[in-house]
Amino acid sequence: MEPRQLRAIMLYEHNLGTSARQTAEKINTAFGQCTIAHSTVSYWFKSFDKGDTSCEDKPRSGRPVVFDEDLLRSHLERHPDATTRDLEKELGYDHSTIIRHLHAMGYHKIMSRWTPHALTDSERAARVTICESLLLQPHRQDFLRSIVTVDESWVHYNNKTRQAYWVLRGERAPTEPKGYWELLDEKQTINATICGEQLEKLAPEIATKRPKRLSVSLLQDNARPHTAKSVRHILEKLNWTVVPHPPYSPDIAPSDYLQIIRTHLGKELVIYDDHTYYCNVTSANGWKKYWRCTRGGGTRCCAARLHLSPDYKVMKIINEHRHPPPRFIVRNGVYTKIG
Structure with missing residues (x-):
């Protein structure tokens, strides 16, 4: 039996003056033992005594049980730059639950393009x-x-x-x-x-x-x-x-978006879209083919990659920077990181 139906019966018995214990016994006799506990009937009788005769569930604190992906999607359409902590506060879901559903829905977070x-x-x-x-x-x-x-x-x-x-x-x-x-x-x-x-x-x-x-x-x-x-x-x-x-x-000006520079140690770097790359794969004939972002290794390693032709034309780019560009200065073709 639905909880609302049981509460309607409890309200009926309450209005007749039946005690909470007698009401619990009647419900269990009619619908089977352990259908309802005496403490549950007492709780609802106290609410009825206070004048609250609604048989609906009261609003509860805590996080929702059912995840509403449509609500998350509509919120991201309005605020695509929201962090998962912002979404946690706005939607009331757990932080890890939001991340899990974002990836399941096909979302990933990338830096905007300057x-x-x-x-x-x-x-x-x-x-x-x-x-x-x-x-x-x-x-x-x-x-x-x-x-x-x-x-x-x-x-x-x-x-x-x-x-x-x-x-x-x-x-x-x-x-x-x-x-x-x-x-x-x-x-x-x-x-x-x-x-x-x-x-x-x-x-x-x-x-x-x-x-x-x-x-x-x-x-x-x-x-x-x-x-x-x-x-x-x-x-x-x-x-x-x-x-x-x-x-x-x-x-669309080559001099503005692709620069070949060197560090003070002589290491060659490429500047593309404000980010710096170093060559990590060189072919047998000296073709510096694959370049990766200079962001450090480990768990913070950036996934961005460049695929350059022998004459340094951009053939392919995986532009998934999740960090701002480094701060640096270039003077006379020499790269120096600052800040």
């Missing part, structure tokens, strides 16, 4: 237009061989910590806008004059290293020193072509 700027619709359209024009470039192989990339060295300073998000396996991490601080030599700032001087120094070096190539296609970002009038005049004098570059788009 983007330098939250693009507007017009900036997104400019990316598409410029990329399409470059794809339609005639004599594409000659054009690609003529590209020279230019960028400044940079350093992470007062890094904003990225958030980790719960996403279904196979989905890409969300992006977060990020700004960079630049650290130059003491009392020196990057400006159009310095940019122009660097280009004029670069021109004879390119002529020496590329004697058979007359054309130069300069690929750089849209920083103000790069687009200043004096710099444009120098580029016209050098007869260099400036490759159009969408605003706030370092992900």
Whole structure:
């Protein structure tokens, strides 16, 4: 018999003036021994005496017995960056139970991807237009061989910590806008004059290293020193072509997202998407094929990997960083970790 039905019988007997012991004996006689205990009837009679005649279960403290995965899923849709401790407080389930159900539902937690700027619709359209024009470039192989990339060295300073998000396996991490601080030599700032001087120094070096190539296609970002009038005049004098570059788009500028550097001990590192990698597999012919994140070993070892071609093109990436990028400075191609 359902508990609600038994409570209705108890309420009926209570209203007739039957004692708790007599009510328990009647119920056990009618429905079988051990159907209900005298203490249970006494508990409900006390509630009836207080004027509470509801036969429903009272709200209980503690954690729910049945796990509601739909509730967890809807909460993650609203707050994908919630920690399991936050979910424990909001939903009332045990921390380990939440983790177990998250993995069973196909979720895993990965770090968001940095983007330098939250693009507007017009900036997104400019990316598409410029990329399409470059794809339609005639004599594409000659054009690609003529590209020279230019960028400044940079350093992470007062890094904003990225958030980790719960996403279904196979989905890409969300992006977060990020700004960079630049650290130059003491009392020196990057400006159009310095940019122009660097280009004029670069021109004879390119002529020496590329004697058979007359054309130069300069690929750089849209920083103000790069687009200043004096710099444009120098580029016209050098007869260099400036490759159009969408605003706030370092992900399609090679100099911005893949750097080959060395530590002070001479060890080669790769910087990709703000994270650093070292080569852990080298083929017999010297091809540095597989690179792994420099995050330490043991249980804290990062699962992110890079697969590079012999000319350092990214062929495959397993981007599962669960930690913020390291803080470091690169000067004259030498990597130094800070903080």
